[in-house]
Amino acid sequence: MTNTLTGRKEPFEPIRPPEVRMYVCGVNLYGPAHVGHAMSYVVFDMIRRHLEWSGYRVRHVQNFTDVEDRIVARAAAEGRTIQDIADANIARFFREMDALNVTRAHVYPRATHTIPKILEIVKGLVDNGHAYAADGDVYFRVTADTDYGKLSHRHLEDMQAGARIAVDKRKEHPMDFALWTAAKPGEPSWDSPWGQGLPGWHIECSAMVMDHLGEQIDIHGGGHDVIFPHHENEIAQSESYTGKPFVKYWLHNALLRLGDQEEKMTRHLGNIVSIEDALRRYTPDGLRLFLLSSHYRNPLTWKEDAVEAADRGAERLRGALEAAETVVRRTAGSGQDSPPAVALRAAAARAREAFREAMDDDFNTPTAIGELFALATETNRLADGLAKQRSEAGPPEGAVGALTAAAETFRELGGVLGLRLSTTTETSETLERDVRRFVSEEPALAGAVAADGAVPALLDRILEARQAARARKDFQAADRIRDRLGEIGVSVEDYPAGSRWRLR
RNA sequence: GGCGACGUAGCCAAGAGGCAAGGCAGGGGUCUGCAAAACCCCCACCGCCGGUUCGAAUCCGGCCGUCGCCUCCA
Numbered sequence: 001m002t003n004t005l006t007g008r009k010e011p012f013e014p015i016r017p018p019e020v021r022m023y024v025c026g027v028n029l030y031g032p033a034h035v036g037h038a039m040s041y042v043v044f045d046m047i048r049r050h051l052e053w054s055g056y057r058v059r060h061v062q063n064f065t066d067v068e069d070r071i072v073a074r075a076a077a078e079g080r081t082i083q084d085i086a087d088a089n090i091a092r093f094f095r096e097m098d099a100l101n102v103t104r105a106h107v108y109p110r111a112t113h114t115i116p117k118i119l120e121i122v123k124g125l126v127d128n129g130h131a132y133a134a135d136g137d138v139y140f141r142v143t144a145d146t147d148y149g150k151l152s153h154r155h156l157e158d159m160q161a162g163a164r165i166a167v168d169k170r171k172e173h174p175m176d177f178a179l180w181t182a183a184k185p186g187e188p189s190w191d192s193p194w195g196q197g198l199p200g201w202h203i204e205c206s207a208m209v210m211d212h213l214g215e216q217i218d219i220h221g222g223g224h225d226v227i228f229p230h231h232e233n234e235i236a237q238s239e240s241y242t243g244k245p246f247v248k249y250w251l252h253n254a255l256l257r258l259g260d261q262e263e264k265m266t267r268h269l270g271n272i273v274s275i276e277d278a279l280r281r282y283t284p285d286g287l288r289l290f291l292l293s294s295h296y297r298n299p300l301t302w303k304e305d306a307v308e309a310a311d312r313g314a315e316r317l318r319g320a321l322e323a324a325e326t327v328v329r330r331t332a333g334s335g336q337d338s339p340p341a342v343a344l345r346a347a348a349a350r351a352r353e354a355f356r357e358a359m360d361d362d363f364n365t366p367t368a369i370g371e372l373f374a375l376a377t378e379t380n381r382l383a384d385g386l387a388k389q390r391s392e393a394g395p396p397e398g399a400v401g402a403l404t405a406a407a408e409t410f411r412e413l414g415g416v417l418g419l420r421l422s423t424t425t426e427t428s429e430t431l432e433r434d435v436r437r438f439v440s441e442e443p444a445l446a447g448a449v450a451a452d453g454a455v456p457a458l459l460d461r462i463l464e465a466r467q468a469a470r471a472r473k474d475f476q477a478a479d480r481i482r483d484r485l486g487e488i489g490v491s492v493e494d495y496p497a498g499s500r501w502r503l504r
Numbered sequence: 505g506g507c508g509a510c511g512u513a514g515c516c517a518a519g520a521g522g523c524a525a526g527g528c529a530g531g532g533g534u535c536u537g538c539a540a541a542a543c544c545c546c547c548a549c550c551g552c553c554g555g556u557u558c559g560a561a562u563c564c565g566g567c568c569g570u571c572g573c574c575u576c577c578a
Contacts, residue, residue, distance in 0.1 A: 007508095025578065033578085040578035070576080152573075158506040159574055201576090223578030224509090230577085254509080255572070262570075266577055293527080294517060298510075299571070306516045309528035316527080319541070358518090366518045370526035377543085384543045388535065475537060482539075493540050500541090 002297060002362050004227060004250040005151055009362055014218045015248060020056045021213040022048065023247075024105070025205065025222030025230070026063040029089040030070035034272040035287075035302060036223075036256040036265040038100060042288055043253045043296045043363075044221050045102045045418055050359050053416045061212045062105040064090060067112050068201055072187055082188055086110070096275040100284050101418045109208040111199060115190050117207035118199045121241050122179045122192075130240040134170040136182030136195045142175045145236045151250060152228035177233050179203045202233040209238070209246075220247040224254050225264065254299040256291075262301050273302055285318070285419045286311025292365040292417060313373070314419070320376035321410045321421050323383040324403040330497070331396045333404075338394020340382050341402035347378040348402070348409040355413050365417065372413055379406045387496060423502065427455040431503070434488035435459065442484065444469055444477040459490060463499045466492075 002009045014020045024044045027033050041062075048058050065071075066086035075082045090108075097104070111118075122138055125131035130144045142148045142156060149155050156175055168174075178200035183189030189196040209217060215238075222231065231250065238246040255264040258271045265271055278287055290310035294300045337345065351371045358367035382403065385393025393399065414421045432455050439451040439458065448465040449458070462481065469477040482492045491502050 027578070028576090037578050043578090068576095152507075154507055154574070221578095224572070225577050228507095228573060229575085253578070255578075257571075264572070264577085268576060289527090290516090298517090301516090303516080305528080309516060312529095313527050316541095323542080364518075366516095366527095367525070370518070373526055380542055381544095384535090384541095387542080470537080473537080479538070486540095491540070493542095494536075494538095495541085496536095502541095 001249055001251060003248075004252050005247070007153065010249070012249065014056065015216060018056045020051055020058045020219065021217040022051075022058055022060050022219040022221065023205070023209050023213060023217055024060070024062045024220075025226055026065065026108070027089075027093065028065040028068055028070060029086040029093075030068070030074050031267060032089060032092055032274055032276070033096065034265060034267065034274055035278050035291075036258075036272075038096070038275050038278070038287070039256045039291045039300065040221075040223050040253050041097060041102050042100060042291045042418065044251075046292060046296075046365065046416070047219075047221070047251070047363055048103060049416050049418060050363060053412075054360075059213065060103075060105040061107045061109065061208065063205060063208050064108055064110045065201070065204065066110045067188060067198055075188075076186065083112075086112075096279065099279050100275070100287060101420055103418070107212050109212055111204040111208075112188075114204060114207045114211060115199070117211045118180075118203050119190075119192055121203060121207055121210070121237065124241050125179065125237060128240070130237070131179055132172065133194050136197060137170065137178055138180040138194055139171055139176040140179050140233065140237055140240075141172060142177075142236065143173050145240055148175075148236050149232065151232045151235055154228070177202065177229065179237065202230055203237060205230075205234050206238040206241070206246075210242075215242045215246070216244055217247055219249045219251060221251040221253070224252045225266075227252055253296045257299055257301040264299075265302065278307075282307055282311045283314055285314040285421065288418055289314045289317075289369065292369065295366060296363060313369075317372055317376055317410070317414065317419070318421050318423055320379045320383075321407055321414075322423055324379050324407040324410070327383055327386060327396065327403050328400055328407065331400050333400030334395065334397035335401065336398055337401055338398030340385065340394055341399045344378055344382050344399070344402040345405050347375060348406045351375040351378075352409055352413065355416075359416065368413070368417070372410070372417075375406060375409060375413075379403070379410075427503070431455060431489060435462075435490075438462075438484055438488065442481065444474070444481060459485075459501045463492065463501060467499060470494075 001012055027037055048060055051058050064086065067082055071082045071085055075085055122131065125140065126133060126138060131138055131140050159175060180192060180194060180197050180199055182194070183196045183198055187198060189198050220231070235246050257263055258265040258273065263269060263271060265273070286307070290307045291300070293310055351374060355368045355371040358364040358371065382393060382399055386396050386399060410421060435455055435458055436451045439445050439449050439462065445462060445465050449461045466478050466481045485492055485501065489504050491504055493500050
């Protein structure tokens with residue numbers, strides 16, 4: 001994996017294998033998250049899944065920033081407490097992450113619940129000369145940290161020239177940053193040796209890491225934009241406090257962009273696509289496939305066409321898995337592989353190996369995804385032969401074993417990427433209303449289908465009625481039914497073994 | 505000004521010295537009552553200019569363009 005700290009790709013050797021301690025920078029809770037955040041969490045979810053698939057035991061901690069200028073400002077403006085705002089956004093965040101199939105971290109600490117540890121570290125830094133108090137604030141003394149700048153690979157001198165740093169007379173050095181700040185009237189605050197105050201932004205992560213994972217961890221992740229100053233300061237204060245190397249591997253995902261200028265998506269610029277909107281328009285698998293379609297260290301641009309393409313790709317993968325499982329469900333295996341089945345088994349084994357190799361190489365998801373598609377083609381090829389009763393496909397019984405293996409491979413590898421690969425059967429109220437209205441309006445269904453019951457069962461009965469129409473060569477009615485269903489979001493496909501509906 | 509990344513087919517995106525994975529879209533077939541899905545076939549010489557090399561999209565130099573960090577930010 002590529003380590004931001006060294007700037008190189010390095011073999012992964014955790015401190016205490018098979019245990020891996022991983023901390024991922026979480027969201028500021030002043031508002032809802034957007035698809036850029038989703039990308040970061042999908043990326044680190046993929047990383048965790050791959051590590052676990054590789055035999056590691058991952059302990060995953062992700063913070064919630066629930067006290068900070070923006071939340072405080074919003075609370076004041078809306079007459080709410082910061083807890084109130086934080087709670088609401090946490091609930092929403094979990095809802096959206098669950099929808100995206102992001103595995104939950106083991107712990108989600110909050111800054112406001114970590115005050116004792118924060119104060120302990122700040123006191124320690126003051127005591128050992130790495131920090132100083134000034135008018136109720138406490139600043140980290142960057143000049144006391146000899147390797148300050150090592151993560152972002154920059155030097156104090158370089159940063160001062162042309163830097164947009166507001167000079168604060170109380171600071172010894174312009175780059176000194178606040179560990180603790182005196183509370184202004186009306187701000188939430190806690191007691192401290194320096195008076196009523198609240199923590200600076202960077203210190204919370206150091207404290208939460210140490211509280212929940214220890215003083216030295218394996219992986220620390222976050223977006224590329226948080227390398228400086230956030231993670232740089234985190235290393236500085238943590239290592240100055242413990243005297244030990246803080247994190248072994250620093251991982252950063254490149255940012256998602258949006259717009260004609262392809263600027264990074266960020267709440268400050270307002271160029272945002274909310275996760276809620278994204279989930280309304282695309283399937284979770286499609287979104288994950290899109291977010292993982294470029295390597296995590298390369299920037300990706302949110303474009304409707306590209307997301308749409310990924311969503312269709314997800315459909316293709318689902319289709320291949322379903323084709324395999326349908327044959328397996330309907331056919332008893334003979335235990336004897338037909339020649340094409342032997343080929344599919346080999347393809348599945350090859351896909352698994354190539355997938356692992358790609359993922360082992362700094363989490364190369366684009367290549368790994370390519371392997372999934374290659375397997376889809378092989379699976380469909382065999383299933384297609386069977387559907388057409390082609391003799392070269394061999395007897396159906398001879399394909400069951402291989403199709404089972406292919407399906408298992410799909411589920412296993414798809415699982416590493418967090419893909420569910422399940423066919424949508426979730427119905428909306430709109431769809432339900434449309435289907436019922438259609439049943440009552442369509443003459444060919446009169447008397448054949450009652451407009452009650454669950455939508456999936458209803459659709460099954462509609463297709464049965466349509467099948468009857470086809471049988472009596474009433475293609476006009478059959479086509480009308482298919483067209484009308486298409487208009488309300490249900491596609492119909494006819495196969496030798498029967499028709500199938502799918503929700504789009 | 506300092507540090508860094510990127511520029512591959514209509515779109516998205518891997519590859520990183522030996523004649524360009526994959527997806528989406530498009531074209532042509534097969535199958536089908538028709539359609540869809542699926543299968544088969546077709547569709548790039550890698551921003552520009554030099555250099556190194558038997559050989560470069562891959563290495564080096566220059567140029568052009570885009571983006572990121574240096575302030576809040578996943």
